[in-house]
Amino acid sequence: MKSIVYTPESNHQKSLADNLRELWSDLRNFRHLLKNLVILSLTKQYKKSILGISWLIISPILSVVVWVLLQASGLFNPGDTPVPYVAFVLLSNSIWMFFISFYHGISDCILGRGGELLQNNFPKIIIVFERIIVSIINFVIPLTLSILVLLLFGARFGWEALFFLPALLPLVFLGIAIGLVFAVIKVVAVDFTVLFDNVIDVLKYLSPVVYSTAVASDLIQDIIKWNPLTYLIDFPRKLLLGEGMDAWELYLLFSLISLALMILAFRFFYLALPWVFEKVTL
Amino acid sequence: MEQKLLLDVEKVCKKFCKDLKWSMFHGMSDLLKITFCIDLKRDQLRAEEFWAISDIDLKLFKGDILCILGNNGSGKTTLMRMISGIYPLDKGKISIHGKISSLFAIRSGMHPHFSGRENIYIKGGMFGLNQKQIKEKMDWIIEFSELEDFIDSPLGTYSAGMRSRLGYSIAVGTQPDILIIDEGLAVGDASFRLKCFENLKSISKDCGIIFITHNIKRVKVLANRIMILDKGKFVYESTLVEEGMDYYIDNCAKLSTREFLS
Numbered sequence: 267m268k269s270i271v272y273t274p275e276s277n278h279q280k281s282l283a284d285n286l287r288e289l290w291s292d293l294r295n296f297r298h299l300l301k302n303l304v305i306l307s308l309t310k311q312y313k314k315s316i317l318g319i320s321w322l323i324i325s326p327i328l329s330v331v332v333w334v335l336l337q338a339s340g341l342f343n344p345g346d347t348p349v350p351y352v353a354f355v356l357l358s359n360s361i362w363m364f365f366i367s368f369y370h371g372i373s374d375c376i377l378g379r380g381g382e383l384l385q386n387n388f389p390k391i392i393i394v395f396e397r398i399i400v401s402i403i404n405f406v407i408p409l410t411l412s413i414l415v416l417l418l419f420g421a422r423f424g425w426e427a428l429f430f431l432p433a434l435l436p437l438v439f440l441g442i443a444i445g446l447v448f449a450v451i452k453v454v455a456v457d458f459t460v461l462f463d464n465v466i467d468v469l470k471y472l473s474p475v476v477y478s479t480a481v482a483s484d485l486i487q488d489i490i491k492w493n494p495l496t497y498l499i500d501f502p503r504k505l506l507l508g509e510g511m512d513a514w515e516l517y518l519l520f521s522l523i524s525l526a527l528m529i530l531a532f533r534f535f536y537l538a539l540p541w542v543f544e545k546v547t548l
Numbered sequence: 549m550e551q552k553l554l555l556d557v558e559k560v561c562k563k564f565c566k567d568l569k570w571s572m573f574h575g576m577s578d579l580l581k582i583t584f585c586i587d588l589k590r591d592q593l594r595a596e597e598f599w600a601i602s603d604i605d606l607k608l609f610k611g612d613i614l615c616i617l618g619n620n621g622s623g624k625t626t627l628m629r630m631i632s633g634i635y636p637l638d639k640g641k642i643s644i645h646g647k648i649s650s651l652f653a654i655r656s657g658m659h660p661h662f663s664g665r666e667n668i669y670i671k672g673g674m675f676g677l678n679q680k681q682i683k684e685k686m687d688w689i690i691e692f693s694e695l696e697d698f699i700d701s702p703l704g705t706y707s708a709g710m711r712s713r714l715g716y717s718i719a720v721g722t723q724p725d726i727l728i729i730d731e732g733l734a735v736g737d738a739s740f741r742l743k744c745f746e747n748l749k750s751i752s753k754d755c756g757i758i759f760i761t762h763n764i765k766r767v768k769v770l771a772n773r774i775m776i777l778d779k780g781k782f783v784y785e786s787t788l789v790e791e792g793m794d795y796y797i798d799n800c801a802k803l804s805t806r807e808f809l810s
Contacts, residue, residue, distance in 0.1 A: 267725065272633060272642040274590050298682075299673030306659060306670060313661035385656035386674040387632045454575030538582045540636040541590075542575045548568055 277537055282529070285536045292389035299388060303396040308403065326408040330356065330415055356412045357506070358475045361434065361499055364405040365441045366466055371397035372445025373459060376539065377452045380546030390539060391532075394449070398442060413506075424508035433502035436521035440498065443524065443531035450538045453545050469493075474500055494520040553645060554726050554756040555608035555631065560601060560640030562626055567596040590638040600626050602780045604640070608726065608756040613748065615767045615789070616760050617796045618777035624760045625652070627777070628730050631758075646725025646755075649675050654715035660704030664695055664714055667703055671715070675722045685721045692747070693717035694740070713740055720747060727751070729759040745769055764793055776800060 280288070293300070312319045375393045376383065383390055413423075444462075452459045470476075473495040477486070490496045501517040504510060565571035574594055581588055593599070601623045608614060618624045629635045631642060632650040657674050658667045668689055672682040690699050693713040695706075703711060720727070727748075748757055748770060761767065767774065767789060774792030776784040778800050786792045 267646045269646075270633070270644045272630070272637055272644075274637050274639060277636065278588075295676065296673065298677075298679045299670070302666075302670050302673050306662065310659065310661055382657050384629070384634060385652040386671075387634050387650060388674045388676065451576075451579065454579065455572040534583065538579055541578050541582070541588065544564065544635055545571060545575055548571060 277540055280536070282533050285533045286529070288536060289391060289532055292391050293395065296388055296392050300392050300395055300399075303392065304399045304403075307396055307400050322404075322407055326411045329408065330411055334415075353412070353415050353418075354478065355476055356415055358499070358503065360405065360408045360412050361437070361503060362470055362473070362475045363408070364401065364434070365437050365495075365499075367401040367404065368398065368438060368441025369445045369448065369466065371401050372442060373448035373452055376449045376543075377456075377546060380453075383543075384546060390543075391535070394442075394446065394535070397445075398438075401441075402438075422508070423506065426505040426508055426511070430502050430506040433505050433517075436517075436524040437495075437498045437502070439521075439524040439528040440495075443527040446528075446531040446535045450535060450542060453539070453542050469495065494523070498524065551609035551611065553607060553609055554612075555606070555645070556641075556643040557604055557606035557627075557631065558641045558643075560604045560627075560630060560642060561591070561599055561638050562601040562623075562630060562635060563590070563593060563597045563638050564600045564626075565594075565597045570594075570596040600780050601630070604780075604782060606775065606782070608758060610725075610754070610756055611752055612756045612758075612773050613752050613771050614756070614758045614773040614775060615771035616758060616775050616777055617762075617767065617792070617800070618760075619800060622777045622800075623780040624777055625730055628652070628728050628758070628760065631726075632728060644726065647676070647722070648726040648728065649719050649722045649724035650728040650730070651716065651719040652730045654712045654719075656715075658703055658711065658715060661702055663702055664690075664693075664699040664706070667714065668718055671718045672722070675719065675724075677722060685723075689714075689717045689721040692721070692743075709737060709740070716744060720751065723751075723755075725755050727755055727757045729757070731760055731762075764797075767793060 308322075309319065312321050315321060317324065372394050375397050376390060379393055383393070448459050448462060472486075472489050473493055474490055479490060479496065479500055497513055497517040497520050501511070501514065504512065565574055574597070578588055580586075604623075604627060606627075616624050616627075626635065628650060629652075630637055631644070632648060634650075657671050659670065662670070665686070668686060669679070669682055672685070677685070690696055693710075693716070695710060695714060698706065698710065703714075706714070719729075745766075748759075751757075759766075759770065771789045773787050774785070774789045774796075775782050776792060776796050783800070784792055784795045786795075
């Protein structure tokens with residue numbers, strides 16, 4: 267018969283390795299719940315819709331139409347982009363949305379489902395992983411459409427493009443790390459999240475998302491040079507577009523930092539959330 | 549014969565903060581301390597904090613059907629959440645020997661757009677069961693909840709009683725060693741409630757049950773032990789259930805007439 271002992275020190279006595287073991291064991295023991303929650307999350311928003319799950323395809327198509335119309339209007343005059351601008355922005359925007367979907371999804375998951383988590387005792391990390399998996403699935407569909415549009419606009423892919431998805435992992439790690447920290451902070455007070463939401467919006471324009479790294483402005487050139495997101499976004503994008511592997515050393519450095527931040531964020535989540543969790547009802 | 553100990557709660561305390569602004573301030577301060585590995589000093593009260601649970605001791609043995617009575621705000625649910633592992637302890641120790649299932653809000657975690665069967669998988673997963681274990685218990689849950697004809701209909705089409713019956717059946721179907729039922733015995737109609745009481749008495753031979761209710765009739769019918777919680781402390785404990793109820797009515801329940809309860 268399994269025995270559990272709870273004391274006030276139960277949490278603090280755990281090392282980083284203990285936290286990672288706990289994470290693994292939670293995922294293994296509750297994998298069926300995780301699978302069911304992912305299915306629930308993907309299907310529940312369309313359960314009461316006439317078109318049903320087809321909205322997963324229709325929404326990205328509408329985005330494509332909007333961007334094509336904007337391109338046709340000649341509204342933008344960006345820097346030198348390797349493929350037609352509309353396709354470039356579609357791809358970059360998908361990568362950016364992918365990144366912030368982890369921040370938004372994870373940072374909201376505890377406060378948003380506080381009632382359910384208070385009444386049902388299952389590991390809260392399962393809700394976090396549900397958000398991670400849903401974000402990945404929601405990315406694959408717009409990505410596929412973006413690649414189709416790129417092909418339509420004349421882009422051709424080399425062998426490096428195969429490494430595009432694995433090369434996005436450091437960006438995922440960073441998104442998860444930020445999301446986990448704010449998931450805990452948000453339970454206590456939302457001030458920092460409101461502030462960070464604005465920072466994220468500004469950050470999009472300080473990263474090479476709607477323009478390339480070859481943008482004309484010197485000021486922007488200086489900013490993006492010091493912005494780690496530049497390397498985490500630009501390196502995989504260049505792999506996909508067959509533009510070589512510039513600045514791979516910096517990409518590698520920031521990838522390792524992102525991985526370390528994610529591991530530390532998981533530890534913070536496990537150590538800190540139990541002590542502030544009661545505040546979800548406030 | 550020695551009774552088998554399933555749950556041992558020793559000198560447990562839990563504090564809360566009365567004021568929202570102070571609660572946020574203490575929360576941020578705790579997060580900073582955790583980040584920099586500074587001791588949280590949970591055993592000390594800070595501004596606007598109070599002990600919601602104070603020096604509680606409780607033992608639960610196999611065969612116990614323990615009713616915890618107490619007024620609103622006496623700390624019953626907080627204690628049950630600590631035993632269930634939802635809230636951490638500020639002082640003391642809780643030892644659990646076996647699998648624990650807690651039923652706080654009987655319909656929580658169930659989704660109206662999904663069928664009863666789909667909800668069994670979701671809620672069963674929350675109780676820690678895997679797909680295979682849920683499949684094995686599926687027939688029993690459907691039969692016990694008396695939902696054979698509706699199990700594949702969306703939960704949103706169920707009446708409140710039908711949803712409660714399903715929620716209760718899933719919890720009991722997990723076959724826990726310790727079953728906690730917090731205000732969850734208002735299940736369905738009179739005949740189903742009677743069926744639940746008989747079921748609880750029957751399963752208590754193999755497990756320990758803690759239930760919280762304000763309904764005195766249910767205490768009389770079910771419990772073989774009673775504990776009374778008042779302002780975060782146990783003030784009475786006995787196996788003489790009727791005497792315990794008298795104590796509660798005379799000392800804790802703020803009633804103008806005794807006849808209201810009895």
